[in-house]
Amino acid sequence: MSSPRKVVELFYDVVSPYSWLAFEVLCRYRNVWNIDLKFKPAFLGGVMQGSGNRPPGMIPNKFYYMNTDLKRLSEYFVVPLNPPLNPVEAMFEKGSLNAMRFVTAVAEKNKEGDGPVERVSRELWKRIWSTDQDITQPASFIEAGLKAGLSANEVEEFLTLAKSQPMKDKLKSATQEVLDYRGFGFPCIVCHVNGKAEVFFGSDRFELMAHCIGEKWVGPQPLKPTAKM
Amino acid sequence: MISSGKVVKLYYDVASPYSWLAFEVLFRYRNVWNIDLKLKPAYLGGVKHGSGNQPPAFIPNKMQYMASDLKLLSEYFGVPMFKPSKLYETDSLFPMRFVTAVAEQHKEGDGLVERVSRELWKRMWRTHQDITQPASFIEAGLKAGLSTNEVEEILTLAKSQPIKDKLKSVTKEALEFKCFGLPFIVCHVNGKAEVFFGSDRFELMAYFIREKWMGPQPTNLTATM
Numbered sequence: 001m002s003s004p005r006k007v008v009e010l011f012y013d014v015v016s017p018y019s020w021l022a023f024e025v026l027c028r029y030r031n032v033w034n035i036d037l038k039f040k041p042a043f044l045g046g047v048m049q050g051s052g053n054r055p056p057g058m059i060p061n062k063f064y065y066m067n068t069d070l071k072r073l074s075e076y077f078v079v080p081l082n083p084p085l086n087p088v089e090a091m092f093e094k095g096s097l098n099a100m101r102f103v104t105a106v107a108e109k110n111k112e113g114d115g116p117v118e119r120v121s122r123e124l125w126k127r128i129w130s131t132d133q134d135i136t137q138p139a140s141f142i143e144a145g146l147k148a149g150l151s152a153n154e155v156e157e158f159l160t161l162a163k164s165q166p167m168k169d170k171l172k173s174a175t176q177e178v179l180d181y182r183g184f185g186f187p188c189i190v191c192h193v194n195g196k197a198e199v200f201f202g203s204d205r206f207e208l209m210a211h212c213i214g215e216k217w218v219g220p221q222p223l224k225p226t227a228k229m
Numbered sequence: 230m231i232s233s234g235k236v237v238k239l240y241y242d243v244a245s246p247y248s249w250l251a252f253e254v255l256f257r258y259r260n261v262w263n264i265d266l267k268l269k270p271a272y273l274g275g276v277k278h279g280s281g282n283q284p285p286a287f288i289p290n291k292m293q294y295m296a297s298d299l300k301l302l303s304e305y306f307g308v309p310m311f312k313p314s315k316l317y318e319t320d321s322l323f324p325m326r327f328v329t330a331v332a333e334q335h336k337e338g339d340g341l342v343e344r345v346s347r348e349l350w351k352r353m354w355r356t357h358q359d360i361t362q363p364a365s366f367i368e369a370g371l372k373a374g375l376s377t378n379e380v381e382e383i384l385t386l387a388k389s390q391p392i393k394d395k396l397k398s399v400t401k402e403a404l405e406f407k408c409f410g411l412p413f414i415v416c417h418v419n420g421k422a423e424v425f426f427g428s429d430r431f432e433l434m435a436y437f438i439r440e441k442w443m444g445p446q447p448t449n450l451t452a453t454m
Contacts, residue, residue, distance in 0.1 A: 051290040061280040061409040065426060072423075076436050184290040198301075201294060204429040207444070211305050219432070 005036035006213050011178045011188040013044035014103070014124040014135065015096035017070055017081055021203035022187035023125070024079050025220050027118065032222045033215040039117050041103040044186050045095060046175035051184040055092065073203070077220040084132040098162070099124055099135040104171045105161040106145075109154075119148035235438055237264045240403040240413040242273035243328070243349040243360065244321035246299055246310055250428035251412035252350075253308050254445050256343065261447050262440040264416075268342050270328040273321060273411050275400040280409040302428070306445040310354040322396075323387070324349050324360045329396045330387040331370075334379070344373035 010026055012019035023039075030037045048055060057063040067083060074081035084090040103121055110116045123144035127133040134140045138159055145155035161167055178188050181199050189200045191213050200209050210217035239255055241248035259266045277284060286292035296312050303310045313319070328346055335341040348369035352358040359365045363384055370380035386392055403413050406424050414425040418438050425434050435442035 051288060053288050053291065059280060059282050059409055061404075061407040062282065064407045065409065065424070068424065069426075069430075072433060072437065076433055179290075182290040182293045184288055184294065199294065199297070201298075202429075204427075205298075207432065208301055208305050212301060 003034065005034050007038060007192040008035045008213075009038045009040050009190040009192075011040040011042045011174065011183065011186060011190070012121070013042060013096050013186050014099050014121060014128060015091050016044055016186040017083075017129050018203045019187040020081065020125045020129055021073055021077050021079055021220075022189065023121065024077065025203065025206060026189075028220070028222055029215075033210075033213070035213070035215075039107065039114050039121070040174050040177070041100050041107055041117070041121070041171070042174040042178055042186070042188075043097060043100050043171055045097065046172065047178050047183055047185065047188075050175070050179040051182075053184040056185075057087065057091070077203075080126070080130045082130050082132065084128060090128055090132075094134070094136045096128075096135065098137075099141070101162040101167050101171055102141045102158060104174070105158040105164075105167050106150075108161065108167065108170065109158065116148060116150060120144060120150070123147045235262070235264045236267060236417040237438075238267045238269050238415040238417075240269040240271045240399070240408065240411055240415070241346070242271055242276075242321050242411050243324050243346060243353060244273050244319060245411045246312070246350075246354055247428045248412040249310065249350045249354060250302060250306050250308055250445070251414065252346065253306065254428065254431060255414075257445070257447055258440075261443075262435075262438070264438070264440075268332065268346070269399050269402070270325050270332060270342070270346070270396070271400045271403050271411065271413075272325045272396055275397065276403055276408055276411060276413075279400070279404040280407075282409040285410075306428075307449075310350075311357070313353060313357045319353060319360065321360070323362075324366070326387040326392055326396055327366045327370075327383065329399070330383045330389075330392045331375075333386065333392060333395065334383055341373060341375065345369060345375070348372045 008026065010022060012023055026037055029035070057066060070081050070083060103117065103124065106120045107117045124135050127140060127144060128135045141159060142155050145158065146152065181188065181190055181197070183199070183201070185201060187203060189209065191198045191200070191209060193213050198212050207217040237255065239251060241252055255266055258264070286295060299310060299312060328342065328349070331345045332342045349360050352365060352369060353360045366384060367380050370383065371377070375383070406413065406415055406422065410426060412428060414434065416423045416425070416434060416438050423437050432442040
């Protein structure tokens with residue numbers, strides 16, 4: 001009998017570019033590693049507020065570094081990251097509350113399989129972090145939903161559900177889960193191994209994480225035969 | 230032998246545990262990768278002040294995360310260390326002046342800067358001893374292989390204006406690369422400077438300097454990588 005899959009929870013917000021990197025890596029590894037990957041849409045603004053942290057980009061040198069870092073990581077991880085023209089507006093003024101409520105609604109209605117959540121999340125990331133498009137208006141969620149393969153009816157249903165109190169509460173509770181793990185930013189990955197929860201912050205702990213869960217890290221493209229590793 | 234020209238500068242402070250990890254990794258790789266490693270003792274307090282950044286552990290959740298992160302990393306990297314309880318009561322200005330003075334007296338690359346830095350890290354991050362008093366520098370210096378005379382000389386030099394200025398200027402160099410924390414690694418490849426912050430960018434750094442990352446213990450072939 002094969003050993004049980006190790007539960008790996010990815011807490012993320014589409015406003016976070018490093019979350020996109022972590023997301024794509026974990027999607028690539030979900031059939032390579034013996035893991036049970038669980039997507040946990042949550043709200044970065046809530047985590048920042050609850051932990052007393054500030055967005056890294058508020059420090060000018062960090063902001064400058066992040067731009068260089070993301071460009072290089074985009075190439076190495078093969079994820080088409082392109083910072084929006086006005087990142088401050090996109091990340092801090094417009095934010096991601098509506099977007100993450102929408103993703104939460106999709107997750108709620110697709111409990112047996114997370115294909116829709118994966119695809120909708122990816123389409124939203126592509127909008128804000130690749131093609132510099134809005135992720136706050138209903139029209140944006142309709143476009144993203146349709147691109148993700150949802151029907152027009154389904155999208156309308158999720159749009160309505162996203163505004164409901166249960167979904168607002170669901171997002172709040174996922175965000176609280178991160179704070180309960182003493183999270184302070186995204187991506188926040190929680191691996192459950194041998195009854196213990198190991199928490200990893202960022203998209204740069206995969207090598208260490210693999211070591212901790214008894215798997216092998218072979219770089220961000222495990223299925224590519226000529227991978228750099 | 231003509232070097233390939235891949236200069237790798239490590240800006241570090243012994244108050245920074247992640248700097249210790251980066252330091253040990255780079256020393257392990259200096260004969261594996263075709264690099265010319267240059268140590269740049271700097272002052273973390275000056276970097277924070279100059280960039281407007283805060284120490285990570287001002288955020289309680291970050292502080293707690295750092296403790297468990299360092300526990301896992303120290304084991305994985307093979308660099309045993311434990312967070313001291315009075316982390317933020319240690320100002321590293323004096324130890325980094327001492328290291329700067331060692332670097333000034335030992336320019337020929339005889340390993341003294343490496344050994345003194347390591348002894349100071351061990352004091353602060355392993356045995357939880359002081360690193361701010363002259364007696365501490367004497368102990369660390371002797372352990373690193375300096376003679377008593379040499380240590381006394383360096384202790385005096387460390388208090389001099391030129392050494393204070395030297396540490397300030399190296400710290401300013403890091404800030405000119407838009408540094409906001411340590412460790413800060415600057416790789417010069419094909420006339421371009423690539424900067425990397427932290428001890429978690431080695432895989433990416435290797436890709437950009439056209440080398441192969443084999444994990445934090447490259448000569449230990451039974452390592453997880």
